[in-house]
Amino acid sequence: MPETITIEVWRYRPEQDSEPAWDSYEVPLRKEWAVLDGLNHIKDQLDGTLSYRWSCRMGICGSCGMTVNGEPKLSCSTFLTDYAPGPVRVEPMRNFPVIRDLVVEMGDFMAKLPTVKPWLVSGDDEPDEDAEYLQTPVEMDDYKRYSMCINCMLCYSACPVYALDPEFIGPAAIALAQRYNLDSRDAGAEDRRDVLASAEGVWACTFVGECSVACPKDVDPAGAIQRYKLTAATKAVKDLLLPRGAR
Amino acid sequence: MTTKRSPEPFAWLLFSAGGMVAALLVPVLLLLFGIAFPLGLLSAPDHAYLASVVSHPITLLVLFGLCVLALLHWAHRFRYTLYDGLQLKKYGVPITICCYGGAIVGSVVAAVVLLRAL
Structure with a gap:
């Protein structure tokens, strides 16, 4: 195994660059280092101006989505050794406006998400605050997979429909809507x-199914969308054929 | 973002039905009439026998259903190929008319061909 690997980073600093450009950095190649560790090494040791989002380093927070060698990936769970001898190309997530370097503007997703009411909608007019809403393991299995979404937006980055039609509400928002629609305690499906x-x-x-390929949490948004179709x-x-009362 | 109900579910149901029917029946028909009979792997039924099978009302109905649903499947898929593949979504109305119109014309042709077998 070589001792170092080259990371080529897509740079864009709007106050000084008129065009995006590539910068190359040589970082140590260690077995336990993910792409994010390489970027942290660059930021700490080589070039403090590099901007990117990250937080948990363990695939939970959904902050560090990037395009690694052309594929949408969480940079904290994508290991440098898998790309040896390199170089590794790191770009911002596709299909989003870039604010700076690897940081994208996520306002569009944040605006769409609440429109599908991704929370439990109570069927009772006055829910009893002390009541327990019990659920069996089988009922939980109906939606559990869709509840694993971490809002990393890699599915939007992978989706060719979202690339062409930014109005599309998108894979994660629909999967999260299904997470609540399929919950036995929820009464918001009609909303x-x-x-x-x-x-x-x-x-x-x-x-197309690329969302489910890209998803790092195995949520299968494409399956959720097909089920909802x-x-x-x-x-x-039923709306067409049945009278209102029988639907 | 629009929240208007779309007529798409009906097109999609026909698309789904067409895909399934075509996937179930077309390979069998192609295998029999395109490969097995021409190559002599199976002895081909004679013309009179086939003609009597085809002229039975149930066979006619199944073949007509297959043609109509497969054409509607094509219309839906080709519409989206033009929308997304060639990025012609701005011509949505004429594309929709041509695709589903084509499927309807094809269905009429299928009906005429099948009824002539009677």
């Missing part, structure tokens, strides 16, 4: 339907 079943909701998805289509047929 979420207007957004999910719109042209910019599930129907914008053409099932069937739910929405069934409801649309």
Whole structure:
């Protein structure tokens, strides 16, 4: 194993650069170092001007999404040795405006997320604050996979539909809506339907499936979207055929 | 962001049905009539027998259903190929008319061909 590896970083400093450019850095190649450790080494030892987001270093916070050698990855769980002898190219996540270096603007996702009400909606008008809302393990299995989302937005970075149509509500928001729709304690499915079943909701998805490939938490947003398409289509047929009371 | 209900679920249901029906039936038909019979791997049924099978109302209905749903599957897929693959979404209305119109024309042709077998 070579002792060092070259990391090529996509740089953009709006106050001094008119165009983005690549900077190369030589960093130690260690078995336990992820791309994020390489970037931290650059920031601490080589070039303190490098900007990027990170926090937990263990695939939970969802802050350190980047494009590593062309693929959307969490830089904390993508290891440098897998790219030896290098170079490793690190770019900001695709499909988002870049603020600086590897930092992207995430306002679009933050604005879309609450539109699908990703929280438990109570069916009771006056919920009993002391009541327990029990759930069996089987009921939890219905939504557990979708609850693993860490909002890292790698699925948006991977999605070719979002690249073409920024109005698309997107994979993570729909998967999170399904996380609550499929929860036995939730009564908000009808509230979420207007957004999910719109042209910019599930129907914008053409099932490319790259979101599920990119997802570092195995959430399978593409599967969530396909499941909701069937739910929405069934409801649309019922709306068309059945009188209001029988739906 | 619009929250208007979209007519898309109906197009998608027909697309899904067409994909499934075509995936189940077309490979079998191609294997039999495109490979097995021409190569003599299976003895081909004679013309009179095939004609009587095809002219049965249930066969007609199945073949017609296969043609219509497969064409609607094509229309939906080709529409999105034009939208996203060639990035022509701004011509959405004429593309939709051409794709689903084409599927309807194809269905009429299929009906005419099948009814002539009667």
